[in-house]
Amino acid sequence: MYHEINHPFLKHKLTALRDKKTEHKEFRELANEITMLICYEALKNIEVEDCPIETPMAPMIGKKMKNDIVVVPILRAGVGMLDGILTLVPNARVGFVGIYRDHDTKKPVEYYSKLPEGVINPIVFIIDPMLATGGSVVATIDLLKKKGFNNIVLVSIISAPEGIKTVEKAHPDVEIYTGNVDEYLDENKYIIPGLGDAGDRLFGTK
Ligand code: PRP
Numbered sequence: 001m002y003h004e005i006n007h008p009f010l011k012h013k014l015t016a017l018r019d020k021k022t023e024h025k026e027f028r029e030l031a032n033e034i035t036m037l038i039c040y041e042a043l044k045n046i047e048v049e050d051c052p053i054e055t056p057m058a059p060m061i062g063k064k065m066k067n068d069i070v071v072v073p074i075l076r077a078g079v080g081m082l083d084g085i086l087t088l089v090p091n092a093r094v095g096f097v098g099i100y101r102d103h104d105t106k107k108p109v110e111y112y113s114k115l116p117e118g119v120i121n122p123i124v125f126i127i128d129p130m131l132a133t134g135g136s137v138v139a140t141i142d143l144l145k146k147k148g149f150n151n152i153v154l155v156s157i158i159s160a161p162e163g164i165k166t167v168e169k170a171h172p173d174v175e176i177y178t179g180n181v182d183e184y185l186d187e188n189k190y191i192i193p194g195l196g197d198a199g200d201r202l203f204g205t206k
């Protein structure tokens with residue numbers, strides 16, 4: 001199931017991110033701010049358990065998170081969202097999956113993975129700014145499930161309807177949180193209106 005975050009402040013930030021006049025420094029800052037806003041919403045389904053504490057005034061039963069969190073940015077553009085989610089969940093562990101979309105075939109090519117070991121029953125947050133065809137995300141979820149990670153949430157900044165459908169079909173158990181569902185993919189499988197190439201804009205490579 002997917003959840004598009006309909007918050008006016010988020011849409012305001014997204015507009016600045018999309019604007020072609022926005023250069024890499026501001027683009028990076030906005031990507032992290034937007035990630036925080038989406039992740040705040042995506043964290044609303046975490047489980048908590050009772051946690052007795054004493055405030056300076058009285059004993060009380062508070063709440064603490066039950067599960068560890070593992071964040072998995074898809075290299076390279078997912079790294080542009082990492083600071084944002086770690087600001088909210090500073091004790092999260094981080095794994096990396098390296099996948100790029102081949103320019104000709106548009107299919108995902110996996111080149112790296114390093115995931116935390118020995119974490120009991122974690123919730124994995126995959127972060128990637130663009131969900132286009134969905135190929136990169138499906139390949140990442142396949143890899144994570146093979147390694148035993150089964151509780152997975154996807155956080156994307158902008159998604160195409162095609163990508164959402166593909167992920168939902170391949171992995172109906174994965175919840176998708178996104179800042180916006182855009183219109184369509186063009187003939188090069190870029191999201192329209194989108195924001196262009198997220199990796200290049202984040203890292204100033206083009
Ligand atoms: C972008 C983006 C996603 C992927 C989305 O990465 O960050 O990972 O494309 O496309 P898909 O849904 O059709 O698979 P890209 O391949 O450009 O690599 P980069 O992050 O190294 O720039």
Ligand code: URA
Pocket residue numbers: 130132189190191192194195196197198199
């Ligand atoms: N990857 C991007 O960076 N942008 C798109 O629109 C599609 C894939």
